[in-house]
Amino acid sequence: MTDRLFKNMRNALRLNTIVERDRMIAAGGMLGLIALAWAYLVLVMPQPLAVAMPDLSHWGFQHFVMAVAMWTVMMVAMMLPSVGPWVAALSTIGGGAGMTQELSAGEFLVGYLLVWTGYSVAAASAQWGLHEAGWLSSASVLDAWPAGFLLIATGVFQWTPAKAACLEHCRSPIGFFLTSWRSGRSGPFRMGVQHGVFCVACCWALMALSFVAGIMNLIWMVFVTLFVLVDHAVARGLWLGRATGAGLVAWGAWLLML
Numbered sequence: 001m002t003d004r005l006f007k008n009m010r011n012a013l014r015l016n017t018i019v020e021r022d023r024m025i026a027a028g029g030m031l032g033l034i035a036l037a038w039a040y041l042v043l044v045m046p047q048p049l050a051v052a053m054p055d056l057s058h059w060g061f062q063h064f065v066m067a068v069a070m071w072t073v074m075m076v077a078m079m080l081p082s083v084g085p086w087v088a089a090l091s092t093i094g095g096g097a098g099m100t101q102e103l104s105a106g107e108f109l110v111g112y113l114l115v116w117t118g119y120s121v122a123a124a125s126a127q128w129g130l131h132e133a134g135w136l137s138s139a140s141v142l143d144a145w146p147a148g149f150l151l152i153a154t155g156v157f158q159w160t161p162a163k164a165a166c167l168e169h170c171r172s173p174i175g176f177f178l179t180s181w182r183s184g185r186s187g188p189f190r191m192g193v194q195h196g197v198f199c200v201a202c203c204w205a206l207m208a209l210s211f212v213a214g215i216m217n218l219i220w221m222v223f224v225t226l227f228v229l230v231d232h233a234v235a236r237g238l239w240l241g242r243a244t245g246a247g248l249v250a251w252g253a254w255l256l257m258l
Contacts, residue, residue: 028118030080030087030109033129037077041218053092059128066126070216071120078225079199082170083109089173090188104188112199113191117198118227123207127215136211144255147212151252154205158245166202167241170195175180203228209248
């Protein structure tokens with residue numbers, strides 16, 4: 001009886017050690033990605049956009065690919081910090097059959113970032129179109145009128161039921177996994193895609209304001225990162241988003257009156 005008890009205790013300790021190791025691997029990998037993304041942005045920031053993307057009088061496919069890469073790195077830097085609780089939870093409970101916890105967390109991240117890569121393609125396409133239409137300055141900032149309308153639209157969106165519903169899905173890792181669990185080897189990937197869709201639906205308009213503040217504006221990116229972290233961390237209430245929305249509407253109205 002005593003031998004069986006000690007054996008069970010050893011097995012429990014061994015399992016706990018494995019779980020802690022997997023959590024450390026997952027956390028280390030995610031923090032590494034975040035650090036690399038921010039390091040790239042900080043190193044590129046001193047360069048004017050014309051240097052980073054030469055000959056911008058007319059865009060070509062090469063410029064489009066570079067813009068997609070730039071937007072993708074921006075999304076990794078700004079959105080990956082807020083998904084930390086999901087990665088921590090999944091690296092503890094595991095996911096796909098026959099997969100270690102760190103692989104499950106890795107697949108979840110791949111699915112999540114794939115959705116934001118899709119958003120980056122859309123943003124780069126919009127940048128291309130706005131550039132060709134002559135609505136973007138050399139610093140990739142929208143002219144006053146389109147910027148004003150975008151600010152007002154983003155501010156109003158912060159008050160909509162759609163924003164509230166998507167935000168609710170982005171606040172509780174345990175609640176998400178309880179209601180949206182996907183089994184099988186592809187389960188973590190599919191959950192990552194689903195969570196990414198909710199996050200894009202929640203934050204797409206805020207990210208689009210990079211066209212107002214200036215694409216590759218480091219101060220703006222830091223603000224958005226902190227806003228998303230706090231907005232997702234507040235367990236109850238929509239006061240932060242709605243207060244920010246009111247400010248964005250006022251900013252947009254001011255631009256339209258200039």
